[in-house]
Amino acid sequence: MKLIHRSPQNRQHPQSGYPQHTRTTWASTAAWTPAGHAAPHTEQELANLVRRTAERGGTLRPIGSGHSFSPIAATDGLQLSLEHLTGLVSVDPATHRAVFRAGTPLAVVGKELARQGLALQNMGDIDRQTLAGAISTGTHGTGLGLTGLSGTVVSLRLVLADGSTVTVSAESDPELFHAARVGLGAFGVLTEVEIQCVPAYRLRCEEQLEPLEAVVESFLERSAAQDHLEFFWFPYTRQALVKTLTHLPADAPVHRPSPVRRFVGEEALGNTAYAAMCRAGRAVPALQPALNRLAAWGMPGPAVTDDWHRVYVSSRRVRFREMEYALPVESFAPAMSGLQRILTEARAAGHLVGFPVEVRTAAPDDAWLSTAYGSPRVYLAVHEFFIHEHQPYFEPVERLFGELGGRPHWGKMHTLRAAELAERHPRFADALRVRDRVDPDGVFGSAHLRRLLGR
Ligand SMILES: Cc1cc2nc3c(=O)[nH]c(=O)nc-3n(C[C@H](O)[C@H](O)[C@H](O)COP(=O)(O)OP(=O)(O)OC[C@H]3O[C@@H](n4cnc5c(N)ncnc54)[C@H](O)[C@@H]3O)c2cc1C
Structure with a gap:
């Protein structure tokens, strides 16, 4: 597996051996120094990494393009980039559904879909984010008759905290599907996302x-x-x-x-x-x-x-x-x-x-x-x-x-904590219940997530 960000000022983490350097959000609204950085080339490598981290009692947090204003991707554990897990996997022309690897930047999603004669039904005002990062924070555009990006997700493929891999949809595992679609990186590492698209316009x-x-x-x-x-x-x-x-x-x-x-x-x-x-x-x-x-x-x-x-x-x-x-x-x-x-x-x-x-x-x-x-x-x-x-x-x-x-917005600045968020999100307790099922030891946890979710 290739380790990323080998700049001369990078230090090696004494325990993990991974390169270590400080990261900031796009707007410099948060800075953190993960214990290490990794960028697996295959889903299997990623799954092994998650399993080994869990066995060590460590934590791991995926990051997309770092375009959130909140420290939602921050970690003092292992920072995981999906920069090698990108691109279009498949398209079903009959249903207008497309599967992308989760690290695909939205700019690439746009170009690939256009090449297939397809389109997203709505979009925000930039395309620098990754698909996984955008759906994990509830990224949206505008339109009273149109949902944000997560509302168009048909199925998700995730690596769970024990290193197992699942594909979930509203039919196969509705609870995990409903929780992980705007999942804050708390339910697993997304590796593929299936989107309901529309004909190009x-x-x-x-x-x-x-x-x-x-x-x-x-x-x-x-x-x-x-x-x-x-x-x-x-x-x-x-x-x-x-x-x-x-x-x-x-x-x-x-x-x-x-x-x-x-x-x-x-x-x-x-x-x-x-x-x-x-x-x-x-x-x-x-x-x-x-x-x-x-x-x-x-x-x-x-x-x-x-x-x-x-x-x-x-x-x-x-x-x-x-x-x-x-x-x-x-x-x-x-x-x-x-x-x-x-x-x-x-x-x-x-x-x-x-x-x-x-x-x-x-x-x-x-x-x-x-x-x-x-x-x-x-x-x-x-x-x-x-x-x-x-x-x-x-x-x-x-x-x-x-x-x-x-x-x-989960990816933007705010000061709310779990108790206030629970009052405003009617399915908050249900989401926590699912998290306890799929990540009981908090492998994907972080200080910011503890503030948001209370654990
Ligand atoms: C200039 C600018 C314009 C913006 N415009 C809009 C807009 O129009 N509409 C809007 O709603 N928002 C907008 N945003 C906010 C932005 O869309 C979100 O913050 C989005 O999450 C950023 O995506 P990212 O790839 O950078 O993710 P990151 O910020 O890197 O990560 C966000 C979350 O996704 C999780 N994550 C990343 N990859 C994975 C994965 N593979 N599996 C599981 N979890 C994962 C991370 O752990 C983290 O919790 C904007 C932000 C900026 C800076």
Whole structure:
């Protein structure tokens, strides 16, 4: 088996002999030093590794692309990468189902499916994550009639804590299937994921600035009528950037902005200039409201029609911190007015926020730990530049979202512990029962999981 990350500064762990180095999340929101790193080339190697770790009384935690903001992948045990367990395994053209190795990055999932004339029915705004990482934290896009990625999973293949390998579906082992679909890396190591896809389509993307009040008032109604609707609201402005994605037939005419227009929109305004504005806002906070107005003005991109996997995603090179809560749809209006109050109070206290609030939706699903389990949700995400202090903003927002029945995104920043999470996830106790069955000794455990699950 190849050991990864052999940089000169790597040390060998005295007991395990594995290379050891410190890891951080994409946004540097958490750092940890695993006892070692391993990247098996086959499922059998992976299973042997899990069994040996369990026999030694050690712990092991899989990691994807490290794009979670929370320390959900952190471990002081063995860090396991599936970077060699990637790619398409099989496709069933009759059912539109595809099986991928779990370490496959979403960018590769997109390209492979497109080659097969298939598509994901929905997607978030980047494709850097691995398939396993994305489903394990409940990664979602937007669309009141569409679930997050985990809602489209048909079956999972996992290596359990004793080193055995199982394939589970709603028919074969419903309890493990419902628990492990948004499994937080706590139920086993996913090695393959079967997804229900749809025939390939093109997407038309339109972005425009609209008055905030009108957008808030009509958002849920419009979301019900559109394939994908979301909006971004820059604090201290009265405008929202509304983004609408519409499914079109796979042969709809492609309309791409010129490379120069794309560069100006995505790279210059979206990343380079935006990073400069974030730094200016940090240096001179009084400038922030004007910078936010400028950012909102510069954000709407040109209309685009292209293959689905090219349209959902954008490049995110400005690093930020993010907290996102899934709220019952009835809580949307009070959440928006509460947010405006919090931002006004923070501004009065000298804390100005330069990043937009992002608002999305999802249809209910039946994965036990999904943030959209059992009822449709509206997702409200707050962001801060990665070197800004986030607590003065995130803390009151988290209290507000808690009072409104919100569930935190597992891969984003939040401070909830097991008791509070149990109150908000109706199948929490069932998920713990399944975990006791498949990993009684906590081989896949970590300090963060103990905080989340209470053991
Ligand atoms: C710029 C940016 C944009 C984002 N956009 C969105 C978005 O649009 N929508 C959204 O919902 N989220 C979004 N996220 C959050 C992101 O999708 C999730 O945090 C996701 O989990 C990251 O995937 P990853 O591959 O990096 O997983 P990691 O962060 O590395 O790991 C996440 C979890 O998956 C587990 N895991 C990884 N591999 C396996 C495996 N093989 N078996 C079992 N468990 C495993 C880990 O143990 C951990 O618990 C975004 C994050 C960033 C940084």
